[in-house]
Amino acid sequence: xxxxxxxxxxxxxxxxxxxxxxxxxxxxxxxxxxxxxxxxxxxxxxxxxxxxxxxxxxxxxxxxxxxxxxxxxxxxxxxxxxxxxxx
Amino acid sequence: xxxxxxxxxxxxxxxxxxxxxxxxxxxxxxxxxxxxxxxxxxxxxxxxxxxxxxxxxxxxxxxxxxxxxxxxxxxxxxxxxxxxxxxxxxxxxxxxxxxxxxxxxxxxxxxxxxxxxxxxxxxxxxxxxxxxxxxxxxxxxxxxxxxxxxxxxxxxxxxxxxxxxxxxxxxxxxxxxxxxxxxxxxxxxxxxxxxxxxxxxxxxxxxxxxxxxxxxxxxxxxxxxxxxxxxxxxxxxxxxxxxxxxxxxxxxxxxxxxxxxxxxxxxxxxxxxxxxxxxxxxxxxxxxxx
Numbered sequence: 001x002x003x004x005x006x007x008x009x010x011x012x013x014x015x016x017x018x019x020x021x022x023x024x025x026x027x028x029x030x031x032x033x034x035x036x037x038x039x040x041x042x043x044x045x046x047x048x049x050x051x052x053x054x055x056x057x058x059x060x061x062x063x064x065x066x067x068x069x070x071x072x073x074x075x076x077x078x079x080x081x082x083x084x085x086x087x
Numbered sequence: 088x089x090x091x092x093x094x095x096x097x098x099x100x101x102x103x104x105x106x107x108x109x110x111x112x113x114x115x116x117x118x119x120x121x122x123x124x125x126x127x128x129x130x131x132x133x134x135x136x137x138x139x140x141x142x143x144x145x146x147x148x149x150x151x152x153x154x155x156x157x158x159x160x161x162x163x164x165x166x167x168x169x170x171x172x173x174x175x176x177x178x179x180x181x182x183x184x185x186x187x188x189x190x191x192x193x194x195x196x197x198x199x200x201x202x203x204x205x206x207x208x209x210x211x212x213x214x215x216x217x218x219x220x221x222x223x224x225x226x227x228x229x230x231x232x233x234x235x236x237x238x239x240x241x242x243x244x245x246x247x248x249x250x251x252x253x254x255x256x257x258x259x260x261x262x263x264x265x266x267x268x269x270x271x272x273x274x275x276x277x278x279x280x281x282x283x284x285x286x287x288x289x290x291x292x293x294x295x296x297x298x299x300x301x302x303x304x305x306x307x308x309x310x311x312x313x314x315x316x317x318x319x320x321x322x323x324x325x326x327x328x329x330x331x332x333x334x335x336x337x338x339x340x341x342x343x344x345x346x347x348x349x350x351x352x353x354x355x356x357x358x359x360x361x362x363x364x365x366x367x368x369x370x371x372x373x374x375x376x377x
Binding site for chain 1 (some may be wrong): 094096107110117119121268305306
């Protein structure tokens with residue numbers, strides 16, 4: 001309680017995205033259709049010369065697995081991890 | 088702390104066959120994701136699910152999925168699947184193929200399987216072209232679209248696949264685009280539960296041949312176009328859902344009805360005529376000895 005502003009509702013889980021760089025073909029479906037726009041394409045390349053995605057703003061990710069549903073190369077998926085409630 | 092997780096799709100895939108041959112921006116892999124989600128939701132015994140494909144880019148699905156599968160000759164996925172279902176009625180048989188394979192080369196089989204109401208779930212991934220053989224014109228290529236065999240634009244009237252299947256008597260007809268992932272998964276789930284000839288058409292981008300030749304951008308541009316231009320009309324009259332070149336796409340579940348399947352009709356007819364002499368076929372190994 002450092003500030004006087006209303007505290008945000010405490011999150012019960014956090015979203016985690018797992019990316020398999022080797023099988024990504026850089027189509028950017030995951031980046032475009034992420035509901036919270038948490039993903040972005042990397043500047044770097046993978047072994048095949050494509051730009052794989054990365055979790056640019058981790059606090060936006062809610063683990064909905066929409067990226068996993070869109071990915072045509074089964075290279076990305078998201079899930080929710082329960083956070084331990086602060087006492 | 089979190090343990091290392093595996094992609095939920097992996098248990099349905101033959102990982103030694105991956106990476107797939109599909110181009111970057113192709114929509115077929117997306118539909119496979121939806122299919123695996125539908126399989127998970129349906130809680131079917133995977134030993135009782137068989138997937139049959141013809142030839143083509145979409146025909147590779149049977150090879151990538153870790154189910155009992157068969158990669159048939161060009162256009163003959165449906166006759167093989169019909170035989171499979173008749174010989175082993177316990178199986179859930181899914182035909183997963185492309186528009187060229189199902190509606191052109193196997194057009195006759197598609198029409199007659201729908202007419203007879205063979206107990207199959209047919210997933211037709213429609214990318215408006217023959218993707219694997221070099222982008223030739225198919226019965227679904229819209230008028231004025233350029234293909235390798237129609238350099239001045241296609242001029243033949245196209246198949247309206249939902250209408251064709253509706254007219255032939257399919258019990259379940261739906262169309263989605265590769266953008267509608269949740270709806271595809273739901274539709275496939277409904278299809279897996281239903282009996283009879285179920286037909287799901289999925290419009291998918293072909294970035295290398297169809298989109299590049301027609302200067303429509305890459306797969307992502309096409310997906311954005313699906314998002315903008317598709318109109319969901321569940322229960323729409325299938326006569327009005329034809330596709331024009333780069334125009335709006337009517338999607339939704341168009342037909343959901345009941346009709347006796349091929350096996351049910353056969354059993355009923357033979358029981359009516361032969362009475363107690365007729366022993367309905369159940370499955371291999373369960374037949375009474377002669």
